[in-house]
Each structure stands twice: as structure tokens, then as C-alpha cells.
Amino acid sequence: MSAPILVIDDVSKSFRGLRAVAAVSFDVRAGSITALIGPNGAGKTTLFNVIAGVFAPDRGRIVFAGADVTGRRPDLICHAGIGRTFQIVRPFPGLSVEENVTIGALRTGTAVSAARRRAGDILDLLGLSAKARELAGTLTLPERKRLEVARALATEPKILLLDEVMAGLRPGETDEMVAVFRKLNAETGITIFLIEHVMRAVMALSQDVVVLNHGRLISRGTPADVVRDPAVLECYLGEDEEA
Amino acid sequence: MIRNLATELSTRDAVAATTLVLLLVAAPFVVGDYLLSVILIILYFAYVGQAWNLMMGIAGQLSLGHALYVGLGAYTAAALFVHFDVPPAIGLFAAMAVAALAGAVIGFLAFRFGISGVYFALLTIAFAEFTRILFSHFDWVGATSGFFLPVENRTSSDLVNLRGTSVMFYYVILTLAAGALVFVRLLAGTRLGYYWRAIREDQIAAQALGINVFRYKMLAVVISAAMTAVGGVFLAFYYNNLFPTDVFGIHRSIEIIVAPIIGGLGTYFGPVVGAFLIGILGEGLTNATEAAGIQTAGIKQLVYGVILLLIIKLVPGGLWPLIARRLGFSIKERRK
Secondary structure: OOOEEEEEEEEEEEEOOEEEEEEEEEEEEOOOEEEEEOOOOOOHHHHHHHHOOOOOOOEEEEEEOOEEOOOOOHHHHHHHOEEEOOOOOOOOOOOEHHHHHHHHHHHHOOOHHHHHHHHHHHHHHOOOHHHOOOEHHHOOHHHHHHHHHHHHHHOOOOEEEEEOOOOOOOHHHHHHHHHHHHHHHHHHOOEEEEEOOOHHHHHHHOOEEEEEEOOEEEEEEOHHHHHHOHHHHHHHHHOOOOO | OHHHHHHHOOHHHHHHHHHHHHHHHHHHHHOOHHHHHHHHHHHHHHHHHHHHHHHHHHOOOOOOOOHHHHHHHHHHHHHHHHHHOOOHHHHHHHHHHHHHHHHHHHHHHHHHOOOOOHHHHHHHHHHHHHHHHHHHOOHHHOHHHOEEOOOOOOOOOEOOOOEOOHHHHHHHHHHHHHHHHHHHHHHHOOHHHHHHHHHHHOHHHHHHOOOOHHHHHHHHHHHHHHHHHHHHHHHHHHHOEEOHHHHHOHHHHHHHHHHHHHHOOOOOOHHHHHHHHHHHHHHHHHHHHHHOOOOOOOHHHHHHHHHHHHHHHHOOOOHHHHHHHHHOOOOOOOOO
């Protein structure tokens, strides 16, 4: 088992008294594909935003690659090697798909031509090459989700935080995305940490699963362990979740 | 970078651009003094419009107080010239520095404390107005009674001291307008330009991609302010008189933004097209009302307002993208 690349240490975050994330601790192994699941409102996206520097936690620490990155600005978090997508996609609508990804690729160097070449490769990987010249604002939602991934990937992160990038995809498209993440993970060794409701993807992709409910960590383990955990079954079945 | 620019332009674009440049270069030999002065003012608005366009059209930061930078540039170079005999060729740099500093102060206050959008625009107005009042009491530069540069009727041209014929001024502003167009176009193709457009489109997404939003917004304001100040220096030495209300007034700030909005925000050629349309229309209107014997002071502003309304309502992308498509030119600009 490899060492942790990301350590969530006793992290809490409240909004006006509502505890969105409550004393959560776990770690993500370097090179793993780890899924974060839980019912709606479990605090998954809030935790992502805390990791990505959008919110500072009220308590606790985020340690990434051995450095304490708690409360750093989002752009510095990106420079530290954490790439993220947004659950509600945020493309640059007035720019072309290629320009969107080029902007991500410019994180590692000032040469625009090199960044454009790299953007081209990433668009290939995600099957967006045919749309490279289109405006991002004209893409369909599944395409926008892929663009989110492409853009984050272009910043050359060590870990990729994916927030429901497979929601709304057809089963065939989900399988394609799963194949892309597998390939990336195997070939580049990038750690993938994803929030996902599509259990088909979670089961197919992840080695580790972390389950949140009402802001608390209720289970963690392999996918097979987690789906048999009574606490997990209760929180899903009890709330009649589609997952 | 130059090579990139060349390859992106089609032959058609190149022919059209060359023709336009040749026409403008030849203008002083062809047209009379009056028409030349009209084109000169048009080119001035194309220049300052381009400077404003860099900040709003490309980086997405709305300034409604750009007269501040024109005025600071104008007063700085003029005061250095009158009081210390510093030629504008050198005073220019002081003018740019003063305007850049003012831009940096406004940018710092706004961006550090998360003031954006309309509130940022209000802050820019406030600073312009505040400076107008300040200069109205600033005796060293004449306060409300105005600041005057010595007028000499020269037939020869002295570029260093910006003293000469209107033809010299014409070529100066033509060079500035063309230079600004090329400068902004080239800058937009660099990492800086990409980052500005990312911030314009979505600041939060930009930040998640590692962009230091504060730094790049500051750069946009500072560069735009310095560019605008150069326009102010030109204005001071062309008109030879400066009055706080006339230089810093809100109507001056609005005048600057009309051309790029009409021509097309974020396009590179839009400010030029907009300046020509507004300039021709404005002069035509003045002549028409004079011929008809109507004395209406605010009619120009009224017509500008109506045109702005129509453009924003009917062609929010501006006229240039529309014209460019019709004529088959390639356009590299913001498309929405």
C-alpha cells in the first residue's frame, strides 16, 4: 500500500450553524482512485471546496504531499498540484474549447504554442477534438463535463478532484469516461479522488471508497466492503436514494 | 509572435488593412484642414478606446472613469513642460507612471476587498470625480481658470516637444492608434491575454486553474491606465489648454467607452470602427443642426445614448463582428 498523498485531518466546516462537514478524517493514497460517496447534502462538495481552498475549514488540516495547505488560496492549491472540476460546470463560455484547455495548460509555462499543443493532446484523450474550435458555451452538458476534466488535467495536477463528472452521462458514455480515468491513472500515476453518484462508475473505478452522511464519515474501505456496510445501506435505503 | 499574427490574417484581411493604412497615411495630402481635424479626433478615440478595451473587452473590468487617466496624463506632461521645461517625449513616461499609480491604487482598493462589477465601476467614477474636484482647487495647474500651454504658430515640426503643425499631430495619433491596435492584439495572444480572458469569462474557474486573479486584474488596470495617459499627453499638447471639468468630467469617460462598445467589446478592430462611426455621425450631426439653425447643446450626447441603447439591445457583440462577417474578414474576438 502506497503512502497517503492527501490527508484530511479532523476537518469541520459549518455554514450559519449548519455543520456541513463534521470532524472528518481520512486519507487518499498516492496513485489510487478513491471515491467519495454519500446522499445529497452529505457534505461531499463542501469537503472538496475546503480541499480546493474555496473555503477555509473551521477546524482541522489539509495536508497535501507532505505540506500543510489548509486555507490556501485556490490558485495556490492548483499550483501545489491539486486540480479540480466544478459540480456545476464553469466553462469559459465565450472562449473556444481549445482556448479553455490552453488556459489550464498555461499553468506550467508561459509559451502559448506549447500549451496549445498540450491542450490538443488532452482534447484528443477526452474525445473533444472535433469540438476544439467551437465556443465552450455551445457544448452539451456531457461535453461540458468532459471539458471540465480536460481543463483541470491540463494544469498537470498530481491529484484530480472530480465532482460528479459522470452525472447525466448515458451508460455508454460513463463507461468511456471510466476507461479514460483508468488509463490516465495507470499511465501517469495521477491520483484520482472523485465524488460520484453513479454507482456503476464507483464500483468499476475505485479502489477505496469513503462514505459521508450528514457531514460525518460513516464508512470507508473497498467498494465491495462499503456496499455491504449496514450503516451505508441504511443511509442510502433509508432516504430512498437513486444510487 | 509577429509571425503568429501574420499567419492568422488572411490575404483579404491583409489587403484591407494595408489599404486602410495607406488611405490614412495619405489623408493629409488629400483632405482639407477641417476633415483632417475630424479624422484626428476619430483616431484619438480609436486610441483611448483601445486602451479601455484592453481592460473591459479583454480583462472584463468595467471602468467608467477613464477620463481620470487621460487627465492625469495630460496635466502631468503639461505641468512638467510649463514649469520645468521637460519635453513631453520625457514627460510622457512620468504621465504614464502617474496614471499607472492611480490605476494601481483603485485596483488595489477594489480587488483586495472584493469590489467588482458595477461597484468597481462606481469606484472608478468616484476617483475621476474626486480628482476633478481636487484639480479644480489645484492652483499650481491653474485650478478652475485652466492650465495653458504656450501656443506657437510653427510651420516646422518638433516631435520631442510636440510642437508643430496639425499634420504632425495627425501622424502622431495615427501611429498611436495603429500601435495600440497591434499592441493589444499581440498582448491578447500571450499568456497574459489568455489569463485576462479567463478572468473575464469566469473568475472562480480562472482561479481554480492557478491564475492569481488579483495580480492579473491589477496588470490590466495599470497597463490600460498608462496607455490612456499617453492619449492625455497628446490631448494636452494638441489643444494647449486644460480645464478640470472638461478633462476629468464623467462625459469624457463616457465618450471613451462609446466607440469600443459600438464597434465591438473585446474585438481588436472594433474600437477603430466604432470611433469612425461615432466621429462621422457626430460631425454630421453638428453640421446638420448648425445648417438648420438649431441651438441644442446636448443633442450629440442624446444621439450617442440612443445609439448605445440600440447597439446593446440589437447587436450586443458590436458592429465590427457583423461587418467583418459580411465582408468576409476573419475575426478574432470575443464571440457570445
